[in-house]
Amino acid sequence: MTPLRTSLLFAAALLVAGCDQLGIESAQLIAGRREADGKAIGGACRHAGRALEDCFVLNRKADKAAVFAGWREMNDYMRENKIDAVTPQLVPPTEMAGKGARAEPGEAPAADAKPAARGS
Numbered sequence: 001m002t003p004l005r006t007s008l009l010f011a012a013a014l015l016v017a018g019c020d021q022l023g024i025e026s027a028q029l030i031a032g033r034r035e036a037d038g039k040a041i042g043g044a045c046r047h048a049g050r051a052l053e054d055c056f057v058l059n060r061k062a063d064k065a066a067v068f069a070g071w072r073e074m075n076d077y078m079r080e081n082k083i084d085a086v087t088p089q090l091v092p093p094t095e096m097a098g099k100g101a102r103a104e105p106g107e108a109p110a111a112d113a114k115p116a117a118r119g120s
Contacts, residue, residue, distance in 0.1 A: 038066025043074035049085030 041062050045055035052071050056064060077083070 034063050035066045038063040039070030039073070042067035042070025042072070044070075046071045046074035046078065047083075047086055048088060 041059050042052075042055060045052070045058075045067070050058075052068065055067055055071060059067060078085070
């Protein structure tokens, strides 16, 4: 090989190796992040006491296999350690809409808003 070809080949190899530093993500990195996000969503849904189907409906863009894996892992963990599901403390937006006020996430509901009775 000529010295010019060798140096061009070396420069191309350096550029390809530096893609991570440029912020270009590989397909494996993106897939790993999607799977981790799906598992976190599934685990959070199970910890909140949500049904798996509700979790799928609320998180349509999440990978269903990863959501299921996270839900199942959290279910096993909660059974082994005898952990109860945590009930949500926020008032659903549908209840707030009837009162004419909109609460931001984490904001306390209006004083005249009454929590809806939940059936067993």
